[in-house]
Amino acid sequence: MTKKLKLGVIGAGRIGRIHAENLSFHIPGAQVEMISDVNLESAESAAREYHIPRAVKDYHDILDCKDIQAVVICSPTNTHAKMIEESSSRKMHIFCEKPIDLDVGTIKKALQAVKSSGVKFQVGFNRRFDPNFSRAAKWVGEGKIGTPHIVRITSRDPAPPPVEYLKVSGGMFLDMTIHDFDMARYLTGEEIVEVSAAGGCLVNPEIGNAGDIDTAVVTMRYKSGALCVIDNSRKAVYGYDQRAEVFGSKGCITCSNNTPSNTGIWDENGQRKEPFLFFFLERYKEAYVAEMKEFVDCVQNDKTPSVGGIDGLKSVILGLAAQKSLKEKRIVRVEGEAIL
């Protein structure tokens, strides 16, 4: 067997633990050597749970460990760029959670460091690894529905996060819709040139008081002229709603929601099927494993990750354009930037 890839996980919050668990138990070719968290107890409990030899407080212990070849960055957004630069300078391969940063200039600087160092870099757009969406993108690429004309993405969370979190999240477009911006590009492989956003606060007035929105419809135009429309809500009481549709000159591809089982009941009240999978942990369980498998594979076999820095950057650019459109009540043009 190939030698195991040794990794360090930075951040032992919810998403850090997912990656730690997957790397430890579901990816035979990987081994997590160390996990760090500013809250040492968090790191220690994760280490115990996922059989990780060392738990530390300072992520520099990971960066400075000669044994570790790659880092998985799951710390708060405002720490990402610095860590990317530090990891790059140590020639450590990088998996970074989304968004890379909320500032375009900062992202570009970090990606420049990655580029110079030549390390592998993958961004955590896990939905690209979901079987429903990856199949859709593949079929579009194979021309099964001809030229895309309309892309529809529905993305609704089961419940909003705490208002305290929202205040530092960068706003719905950069925190939540960012996944859909990436999906819009992923499904057709085309770039977006125009963004127009409508939104409001319909779920919880406190969200509005905090300066954010909880419901939105974003319309975009691809370079080809095709249209894309995203609709978002922070609260779908029936569960996590993650659908997409690509309509083209020769047909239409649809991705429906997943359920825990294909078992249903027919009774006096009609036909019933189970609620959709509750939230991203359940819905994208497979996808989280698959994205990390790709990262491990890319590092071990010198391949380029399919979702890289440019994807992380573009999604932020679209999020910022949507914010502008919402504010100025007009279409915002996204210039084709010469990036990196």
Added chain:
Amino acid sequence: MTKKLKLGVIGAGRIGRIHAENLSFHIPGAQVEMISDVNLESAESAAREYHIPRAVKDYHDILDCKDIQAVVICSPTNTHAKMIEESSSRKMHIFCEKPIDLDVGTIKKALQAVKSSGVKFQVGFNRRFDPNFSRAAKWVGEGKIGTPHIVRITSRDPAPPPVEYLKVSGGMFLDMTIHDFDMARYLTGEEIVEVSAAGGCLVNPEIGNAGDIDTAVVTMRYKSGALCVIDNSRKAVYGYDQRAEVFGSKGCITCSNNTPSNTGIWDENGQRKEPFLFFFLERYKEAYVAEMKEFVDCVQNDKTPSVGGIDGLKSVILGLAAQKSLKEKRIVRVEGEAIL
């Protein structure tokens, strides 16, 4: 326009009214001239409702009316054979509800009269005209699923009829399953050679006390060796359950249930769709019109109805074989009879 076909309807009960309404309002080429019922008031109310010029007590008034070219027999089963013979002798075309009779000899005699007279004769196996099943039969005939290996028919009523009715119905196999016996032959176009029945009284003990069953599974073998299995219940609380499946060497055709709409709700309890159409009036609404259109067309344009006397006879033979199998706990062989 072609001259309208003038018909008389015998029997103003539930099924007689369906045919009267369809002929009067939904089949432009037909006109009901007279309706009869031993209960004259029933005939009169139907006449008012469906714009029929004459209501009579004695069906001979219909048979003796020179203006009327065809009769629709919807009276109790034990009157069918006599009416068929009388109509035949007057050269009146005949549409007869199922079953023709409960006695094989009586049926044969009636069909002999039909044959001698040369009139058109159609039996009321309305399900053959249902879009789901007719499409399935067509696709099987076109070889879309290769050679049939297993046919599955599910047929469950929403609620049992009154026990008083059951006592004179001929038993579940001749009253209810008879449609499924016909469906088994219709879906593959093949004849049955063996019948094996299991059944019991699970819905309502009074049905058992009346000597009948309310739940059954009937397994049959086609001449080709293919198998067919029917399951029946007198009480499906979720509505009329009418499904079929033909599994063959190259695939499987499935017919699902129909609902009043394709509208559904997703809420905290999961995904819900409407109950199935309640019972045969709703489920086979289109099919009742279609079968009568075929009858009118056959008479007007000298064609042979697709579902004839032999089909009426065969279904009764299978029903009787199922009764025998249930009683004797063994497979009953249905001899290929030289009929008519």
Added chain:
Amino acid sequence: MTKKLKLGVIGAGRIGRIHAENLSFHIPGAQVEMISDVNLESAESAAREYHIPRAVKDYHDILDCKDIQAVVICSPTNTHAKMIEESSSRKMHIFCEKPIDLDVGTIKKALQAVKSSGVKFQVGFNRRFDPNFSRAAKWVGEGKIGTPHIVRITSRDPAPPPVEYLKVSGGMFLDMTIHDFDMARYLTGEEIVEVSAAGGCLVNPEIGNAGDIDTAVVTMRYKSGALCVIDNSRKAVYGYDQRAEVFGSKGCITCSNNTPSNTGIWDENGQRKEPFLFFFLERYKEAYVAEMKEFVDCVQNDKTPSVGGIDGLKSVILGLAAQKSLKEKRIVRVEGEAIL
């Protein structure tokens, strides 16, 4: 039985024939006495086919016939307003196809005439009578999904009409999307206050050369703040695509497409179900009968049609706003007009 309502049909084109057929054969309480068309032969062939006693060239023959109580206006759009005024002045009840006119002032004048005369007036928004959509609107009204937050309407035709037709159609928003504008109001019972449109010519460049578009996404805001998004295409190769979804605080209602049957095939290539019903004639067959039944019932029993002049007017106002938004690349505010 109640005395039959006698009607005249103006226009023997496609839609005029649908209404003539339904009134003649599927609505027992109605009788078409006369049909007119500037092309007399068209009127005559329709009369033959639907058993209508008289065919005329000049619709004034209908208006002047003392026997006729109601007219069904199915002539070209630019003749509607004048006919509405003439019919009103003769105290004839009016069913008018959509759009009433392309000019807001002209519509208002016509509706004023209707109002003064006190005749019944119904606009041909047939989709409101479709079982899928009417159920959705009913459930929304009953609060089944709480407060609506996002309404999604997908409406795609199987193939574009001839370019010659498009040139006089008023443009996609007034010819095609107009139904969706009405649907947006119907599903929630709320008024729209903002319209923002994106569109392009992706299906056929000739449509663009004729100054029209063939693909569009329209985002609107209800008075309540809820959002609505419509997507349209003139060409869906898989059939007529007519879906809607109302997402609210307590759940989501979805309306799927209809198929000719519920029969499917599983074979080596996967699971297959039939294409959707081809176009509006098939998809809204029931709805056309139902809307005309309502009209006949309203006239006979002195009720107010559920879809009236104001609905015809509002849909045109929204169509014009969408045109403006598309041209000016900005959100267009629809003022709450004091109408009539």
Added chain:
Amino acid sequence: MTKKLKLGVIGAGRIGRIHAENLSFHIPGAQVEMISDVNLESAESAAREYHIPRAVKDYHDILDCKDIQAVVICSPTNTHAKMIEESSSRKMHIFCEKPIDLDVGTIKKALQAVKSSGVKFQVGFNRRFDPNFSRAAKWVGEGKIGTPHIVRITSRDPAPPPVEYLKVSGGMFLDMTIHDFDMARYLTGEEIVEVSAAGGCLVNPEIGNAGDIDTAVVTMRYKSGALCVIDNSRKAVYGYDQRAEVFGSKGCITCSNNTPSNTGIWDENGQRKEPFLFFFLERYKEAYVAEMKEFVDCVQNDKTPSVGGIDGLKSVILGLAAQKSLKEKRIVRVEGEAIL
């Protein structure tokens, strides 16, 4: 963390490798210490692939290893009973693939040894751990559909195994239907008292020449009077078909097939969805992990496996009864045996 359970796997064929892989990579609390196969190379390649320290030819090396607490028996059926007895006498916990044996007496003797020794014993009825079926059984147990009246199980393989295999398989009822016999008992928690089988050779005449069948319908009666019907085929070209339905006094539970994704295409040929998961490796991937997790949990925490020796025995008894019924063309009564 709890100390890992150390296991040995006997047999490195297809099913042995599945269990080895799951224990090694997907069950953190387990560790495979040794794998044996009469073909040493097979054992060695599995050891390499699943990171197992030792590969041996003779399974006694596993039984004699003091470090190993539990065995997973995946060798040919005719070796099971002996291994069960040997393992029991060494106080080793046992997971045994189905069927335990083809002879009722032999099974009873082996189970007696298990009982005397007090070791944990679990039989490999993996389907009980499938989310679709386990949910169905749970809902039946909770009374969601009232009293069961009809159970329908469809189980069709994508392709028959080699005829050479079939010759030593014990026949379709003991090799393939055995899973469905167990499912029949699992879904309702009730025992079967009557078995009636129909079958034939429709897929491949060579199977018939080898004395076996490839298509069957088995009807059974539960002690309560409820009916169960199983239909089987060795060849469903559209993929592995694994469905079940429990119909009862208050409703009906249905389990549909699973697909690789919920992505579909609508095009000119209609609506298409993916083929079902190909075969048991794909369909029951999760279930194989879940059953082994239960086994590990039962051993580590002194619980009784939910699927034990009695279940292994009963399924064989039903298989033998079906063989008898097929041969003698009559219903076979399964006596309620006083077992163990």
